[in-house]
Amino acid sequence: MQLFLDTANIEEIKAAARLGVIDGVTTNPSLIAKEKKDHKETIRAICDIVDGPISAEVIALDAEGMITEGRELAKIHENVVVKIPFTPDGLIATNALHEEDISVNMTLIFSPNQALLACKAGARYISPFAGRLEDIGHDGIEVCSQCQDIIGTYDYLTEVIAASIRSTAHVFRCAQEGIDIATIPSSVLMQMMKHPLTDSGIEKFMADWKKSQN
Numbered sequence: 001m002q003l004f005l006d007t008a009n010i011e012e013i014k015a016a017a018r019l020g021v022i023d024g025v026t027t028n029p030s031l032i033a034k035e036k037k038d039h040k041e042t043i044r045a046i047c048d049i050v051d052g053p054i055s056a057e058v059i060a061l062d063a064e065g066m067i068t069e070g071r072e073l074a075k076i077h078e079n080v081v082v083k084i085p086f087t088p089d090g091l092i093a094t095n096a097l098h099e100e101d102i103s104v105n106m107t108l109i110f111s112p113n114q115a116l117l118a119c120k121a122g123a124r125y126i127s128p129f130a131g132r133l134e135d136i137g138h139d140g141i142e143v144c145s146q147c148q149d150i151i152g153t154y155d156y157l158t159e160v161i162a163a164s165i166r167s168t169a170h171v172f173r174c175a176q177e178g179i180d181i182a183t184i185p186s187s188v189l190m191q192m193m194k195h196p197l198t199d200s201g202i203e204k205f206m207a208d209w210k211k212s213q214n
Contacts, residue, residue, distance in 0.1 A: 001175050004183035008032045008042055012186040013049050024052035026183040029059060040076055047077035055105045057083035066093035074102045081105045086114050091121045098122025115147035119156040131164030145177040168192050
């Protein structure tokens with residue numbers, strides 16, 4: 001299972017990269033805006049830190065605008081994956097960029113039907129939003145699993161990125177279900193490393209060591 005970091009904060013990415021457990025990074029317009037830095041420069045900086053897929057989202061909503069932006073984003077670095085929202089225009093743009101061998105992460109997917117269409121359009125990745133689905137009473141991780149089942153049935157060259165991950169429980173369920181990738185905020189990554197028995201175990205080891213040195 002791959003873990004992507006869902007952030008545009010350079011310091012968070014550097015800290016996570018040092019752990020050796022991050023396989024890629026996903027960003028979106030909201031995350032980029034939060035950092036108040038140039039979009040392309042931020043993506044370039046992330047590519048210098050993490051050697052893996054880096055999702056950079058288009059701002060345009062029309063097909064031609066998405067295609068033009070996608071081409072420009074793809075020029076930043078060979079690891080850039082163009083992130084495109086699921087809409088009819090998004091499908092057109094995804095298919096066009098796929099024909100040019102530009103990888104696309106189709107985002108804002110909320111159903112297996114949308115996932116199927118994204119795969120047929122040539123998306124390299126699809127991002128079902130687990131957390132937002134749960135907000136309206138659906139099992140978000142189950143939807144991610146259903147999307148992945150469709151891919152496996154028809155051998156599409158597409159990977160599922162479980163997005164809108166909000167807890168360590170979400171990550172664990174992704175691992176249980178065999179989801180390809182989970183993209184997680186830095187806060188969830190930090191929580192994954194915490195356990196009170198680990199902390200108490202270290203305290204006991206150190207206390208025993210100090211006693212042995214007296």
